Amino acid sequence: MRRDGVVPNAYTFSSVLGACGTPGVLAAMHASTVKVGLDSDVFVRSSLIDAYMKLGDLDGGRGVFDEMVTGDLVVWNSIIGGFAQSGDGAGAIELFVRMKDAGFSANQGTLTSVLRACTGMVMLEVGRQVHAHVLKYEKDLILHNALLDMYCKCGGLQDADALFRRMLQRDVISWSTMISGLAQNGRSIEALRLFDLMKSEGVAPNHITLVGVLFACSHAGLVEDGWHYFKSMEKLFGIRPEREHHNCMVDLLGRAGKLDEAVEFIHEMSLDPDSVIWRTLLGACRMHKNANLAAYAAREILKLEPDDQGARVLLSNTYADLRQWTDAEKSWKAMKDRGMKKEPGRSWIELEKQVHVFIAGDLSHPFSDSIVQELNRLIGRINALGYVPQTEFVLQDLTIEQKEDLLKYHSEKLAIAFGTMRAMEGKPIRIMKNLRICGDCHAFAKLVSKSEGKAIIIRDPVRFHHFQDGACSCGDYW
DNA sequence: GTAGGGTTAG
DSSP, rough: TTTOOOOOOHHHHHHHTOOSSSSSHHHHHHHHHHHHHHHTSSHHHHHHHHHHHHTHHHHHHHHHTOOOOOOHHHHHHHHHHHHHHHHOHHHHHHHHHHHHHHTTOOOOOHHHHHHHHHHHHHHEEEEHHHHHHGGGGGHHHHHHHHHHHHHHTTOOHHHHHHHHHHOOOOOOHHHHHHHHHHTTTTTTHHHHHHHHHHTTOOOOOOOOHHHHHHHHHHTTTOOOOOHHHHHHHHHHOOOOOOHHHHHHHHHHHHTTTHHHHHHHHHHSSSSSSOOHHHHHHHHHHHHTOOOHHHHOOOOHHHOEEEEOHHHHHHHHHHHHHHOOHHHHHHHHHHHHHTTEEEEEOEEEETTTTEEEOOOOOOOSSHHHHHHHHHHHHHHHHHTTOOOOOOOOGGOOOOOOHHHHHHHOOOHHHHHHHHHHHHHHHTEEEEEEEEOOOOOHHHHHHHHHHHHHTTOEEEESSEEEEEEEEEETTTTTTT
């Protein structure tokens, strides 16, 4: 077209920008839009923002957005959606507030992205407010699916359940979301029952539905059921098991302590094992304290991804679990030499529409003094219920006192203490974590839920723990 | 008669 001397217009650019697969091509295309003076056209602008965001270039997208000479709702939606999709929920919500200040009112697209941002940050209360605006779009399935997912991932299972029942239409995504949501919240049996209901209503499952089903099995120790679904999924639903399903099986077997079967499964599967599969096995080895197999899995990961810090951390931790301090030390040193650091534990809690972040061992929160006081009070109360700090969850070679101190200031404990101080009467404390919860914090949360008569809900990267009256929804199986 | 933004697992 260019060779023929035809000058592209805004229609051309907005179509072509979506196809820019590399930063170089996009930059050239962006330059062309400027050259012909079309970069301020709202269609071109929203396409440009979207193209940058899809390549993961947040600054690039933001740059185009900030030149805002012209803008409309879709331009706002592009930038908000971009932030929400790249995991910057706080940024997305901030932009959403600015958008409203600028006099635009949200439509379905905006609300969907904002819900996704709420989901990412476990902002259930903000999500509930968004729900009020969703009501007028009762026919929008995408939006309702996003709302459903928000409730599931924020631990609002009752709301999710009620919404799911009320929805005017449900597609395979709605069903899959609800099935996974139940499974992640420790209600695997209900998840499988819902799967049966889905089939009886004639909705065809897809490969993601089956991931949810297998996830339900693996997180409830339902080894037989898991095997059954895995073996029959192709025949029954025409879905060939993919990587994710194989990974679920390794998780299912490994989590249940059948490590040999898990290894055998990996060796015999038709796909080449990737680092995700090995990482799943490694996690199971750590859970069941099999250092030799862990070392094997970690070496396989590092073969595929030499700079994988997760593998090195888990390997070090396994050695530490076994009190093999020299090997642990060596492994930590290998990390340091490669300039890698362990990601610090972080917990978030939403109180009065504000998100508070706690970092393990970091007492710089403005209310730290009273939080530590509250923590001591809680520990005193649960000591009476038989709490003993499980220092084996500290993965360094330290004295008992030092270990107890490290354990005491794990980020989720700080967040729980802040929660018991400040949370509303009768409302559960909701916390999100970046790492999986440790065994000591799990025991701590169980006992605090009992001593304070308060429900605590913790979301880690893969699942939820609902603590109430001294027990957890995971049944101590995670 | 031509164009831009949104949902599900790990």
